[in-house]
Amino acid sequence: MSYFTYKNKQLHCESVPLARIAKQVGTPCYIYSYGALIEHYQAYDQAFAELDHLICFAMKSNSNLAILRAVAQQGGGADIVTGGELFRCHTARVPTDRIVFSGVGKADDEIAYALELGILMFNVESAEELAAIDRVAKRMKKVAPVSLRVNPDIDPKTHPYISTGLKKSKFGIPIKDAMKLYTTSRYKNIRFVGISCHIGSQITQLGPFEQTAERLASLVTRLRKQGVTIENIDIGGGLGITYDKEKPPHQTAYARVIKKHLGPLQTRIVMEPGRSIAGNAGVFVSKVLYNKGQGAKKFVVIDGAMNDLARPALYGSYHEIRTVRQTTARKSKVDVVGPICESGDFLAQNRALPAVKAGDLLAVMSAGAYGFTMASNYNSRPRVAEVLVHGRQYDIIRERESFKDLPRGEHVPKFLVSGRRPK
Numbered sequence: 001m002s003y004f005t006y007k008n009k010q011l012h013c014e015s016v017p018l019a020r021i022a023k024q025v026g027t028p029c030y031i032y033s034y035g036a037l038i039e040h041y042q043a044y045d046q047a048f049a050e051l052d053h054l055i056c057f058a059m060k061s062n063s064n065l066a067i068l069r070a071v072a073q074q075g076g077g078a079d080i081v082t083g084g085e086l087f088r089c090h091t092a093r094v095p096t097d098r099i100v101f102s103g104v105g106k107a108d109d110e111i112a113y114a115l116e117l118g119i120l121m122f123n124v125e126s127a128e129e130l131a132a133i134d135r136v137a138k139r140m141k142k143v144a145p146v147s148l149r150v151n152p153d154i155d156p157k158t159h160p161y162i163s164t165g166l167k168k169s170k171f172g173i174p175i176k177d178a179m180k181l182y183t184t185s186r187y188k189n190i191r192f193v194g195i196s197c198h199i200g201s202q203i204t205q206l207g208p209f210e211q212t213a214e215r216l217a218s219l220v221t222r223l224r225k226q227g228v229t230i231e232n233i234d235i236g237g238g239l240g241i242t243y244d245k246e247k248p249p250h251q252t253a254y255a256r257v258i259k260k261h262l263g264p265l266q267t268r269i270v271m272e273p274g275r276s277i278a279g280n281a282g283v284f285v286s287k288v289l290y291n292k293g294q295g296a297k298k299f300v301v302i303d304g305a306m307n308d309l310a311r312p313a314l315y316g317s318y319h320e321i322r323t324v325r326q327t328t329a330r331k332s333k334v335d336v337v338g339p340i341c342e343s344g345d346f347l348a349q350n351r352a353l354p355a356v357k358a359g360d361l362l363a364v365m366s367a368g369a370y371g372f373t374m375a376s377n378y379n380s381r382p383r384v385a386e387v388l389v390h391g392r393q394y395d396i397i398r399e400r401e402s403f404k405d406l407p408r409g410e411h412v413p414k415f416l417v418s419g420r421r422p423k
């Protein structure tokens with residue numbers, strides 16, 4: 001079901017008109033639907049109901065405390081990649097035994113923090129990282145729960161920047177090397193508890209997932225023969241979503257494939273979906289500032305920009321753009337651009353959009369994942385507000401930054417204050 005629909009010619013999130021929120025919190029802003037978020041979470045939960053499973057929401061897609069809390073309330077956990085994300089989880093009271101720690105570059109202090117809090121497992125990506133975790137755990141007199149992230153060398157058929165399961169990518173450990181690491185007795189402060197894999201993001205076909213599951217199944221069987229305990233199989237990030245015309249498989253079809261190949265192994269299935277939970281649960285709302293013609297080209301200049309939503313500029317991603325007030329105005333091809341001083345600052349190019357005028361609101365759809373989390377302060381633009389809608393109610397779940405927030409922590413050294421110049 002769609003949680004963003006027109007009622008009385010006004011685009012609503014659940015039962016609240018977007019225009020009402022924009023009026024109160026200003027623009028640009030991110031607006032999320034609680035109902036959509038939960039529906040997407042439950043799609044995984046229900047599809048995998050027959051298997052022992054844990055949904056660790058990939059919080060890199062959306063790390064707002066309210067979103068994390070909502071997922072945790074449903075029984076979910078988090079897939080984290082930094083100490084900062086762990087801090088957010090802790091603050092949002094995500095149970096620590098539902099947290100998996102992924103990523104190729106965990107630093108000693110991040111490892112120590114995770115050991116201190118007692119997470120479910122570290123998804124380890126190299127032999128050196130394994131040694132580092134063992135060393136930190138030894139110092140803390142702890143035993144670290146570890147799964148090795150294997151690189152299955154499978155093409156996920158997605159954008160090259162978000163393909164991670166190919167041999168040439170920086171992610172995971174080649175299967176042959178992982179087999180050796182699992183059976184080494186060198187690390188006394190490591191306990192192997194699982195195996196993990198993540199081949200990429202925005203995957204819209206089942207084939208690559210099925211190939212991965214097959215490969216994992218044969219690996220787990222081989223490992224068990226060698227006496228290695230595998231209690232968790234982490235199948236990585238989730239399904240792709242519809243931004244435009246993509247038709248990703250449903251969670252039930254995905255679960256069927258996983259059950260077929262991994263079900264017989266009787267482990268817990270851990271998964272790390274991000275985009276498919278948060279992506280279509282959020283929109284980015286921005287106001288039209290100006291219309292501008294440049295030769296044959298038409299630009300709609302809005303108050304939102306690439307620093308707020310980087311995906312179009314960074315990956316050339318498509319996001320549907322809707323007018324917040326439903327209109328039958330004639331469409332023409334425009335570029336929707338922001339105020340940032342770069343030609344890469346666009347949210348849409350050559351897009352057929354109804355005529356709009358200054359003050360009109362636009363909703364950039366499918367922006368709930370990798371939207372706010374990738375925002376920056378470029379051009380000294382304060383990061384925008386985030387709002388969570390629940391039925392007829394809405395809450396500001398992140399205040400808009402103020403100008404005062406911008407130079408926080410910056411200092412002008414004394415020699416500049418006094419006006420003297422360095423020799």
Ligand code: LLP
Pocket residue numbers: 058061079102103162164198200201202203236237238239240272273274275276311369370
């Ligand atoms: N687990 C790991 C280890 C990951 O690296 C990722 C995403 C996920 C889970 C979540 O994957 P998802 O379910 O969201 O597909 N900024 C990019 C996406 C980067 C994805 C990186 N890793 C974008 O805006 O498309």
